[in-house]
Amino acid sequence: MTMLALNNVSKSFGALTVTDDASFDVPEGQALGIIGPNGAGKSTLFNLITGNLRSDSGSICFQGRDVTRVSAMQRCLTGIGRSFQIPQPFEKLTVFENLLVAATHGRNQSEPEVRDACADVLERTGMLRRANTPAGQLSLLERKRLELARAMATAPKLLLLDEIAGGLTEGECQSLIATIRDIHTQGVTIIWIEHVLHALTSVVERLLVLDFGKVIGIGAPDEIMASRAVQEIYLGIDV
Missing domain, CATH: 3.40.50.300 (P-loop containing nucleotide triphosphate hydrolases)
Structure with a gap:
């Protein structure tokens, strides 16, 4: 196909x-x-x-x-999901909260409906241990991983x-x-x-x-x- x-x-x-x-x-x-x-x-x-x-x-x-x-x-x-060349996360939100925003809008679902999916994406992208870290505190590699995770959160x-x-x-x-x-x-x-x-x-x-x-x-x-x-x-x- x-x-x-x-x-x-x-x-x-x-x-x-x-x-x-x-x-x-x-x-x-x-x-x-x-x-x-x-x-x-x-x-x-x-x-x-x-x-x-x-x-x-x-x-x-x-x-x-x-x-x-x-x-x-x-x-x-x-x-159709995408990442951007320059990551621009919501820096005052945690990594997990950034994914919730992406998932609720990108899937048109409620926050409770996407929580488990966001946790799964964090694990797949190597960011689970940083779930509660504000995005503004991430290293460049972690910001790139978060950008990838936000794209993946839209399924x-x-x-x-x-x-x-x-x-x-x-x-x-x-x-x-x-x-x-x-x-x-x-x-x-x-x-x-x-x-x-x-x-x-x-x-x-x-x-x-x-x-x-x-x-x-x-x-x-x-x-x-x-x-x-x-x-x-x-x-x-x-x-």
Whole structure:
């Protein structure tokens, strides 16, 4: 089954085209990595998928349903969850309270109904021991884990990760990769934007490359990274 399908999706801001006729699909249960230089349109693509931005043309289908004109909240309720590049939790709330906020809104359920699910998410993301800690006291790795946990608290079928490994040490990165891999092996479909290539390639089955908003390649990670066009555009190598 196809979890997500984009067909000829484009988005411009004035004369600047940030998404240029993008078409690709993500099968259910797959992990897709997205790479590209700064300004390639990666985060804009996420905003189009989640409904934070409306496309100018083309269509976006989620589990066979056209959601191109569906609101961001409705997309979340149907199973599209995301993390953001810069974590911005409610710093005066505890870790557990942050998850309760995400879960009650993202699942449209009451607080008592989501408590057990939030506790389970905290355990899956390695944050159970920090459940009663105010979010403002967390380390960078813990803030990244909380960002992941808040996305998971909405019960996503499709999880979008936006540079979640950025700024971490190698050891911290490996720890987070293990958590993401575990989430993926439990059946969650993932699309992951990341500059830390070894993090991506240790989890994803396919890589998609963006350049100036245009998809220039999609396929197995080894094939994509061996591509002359990718090496010239993304790695800056004069092949």
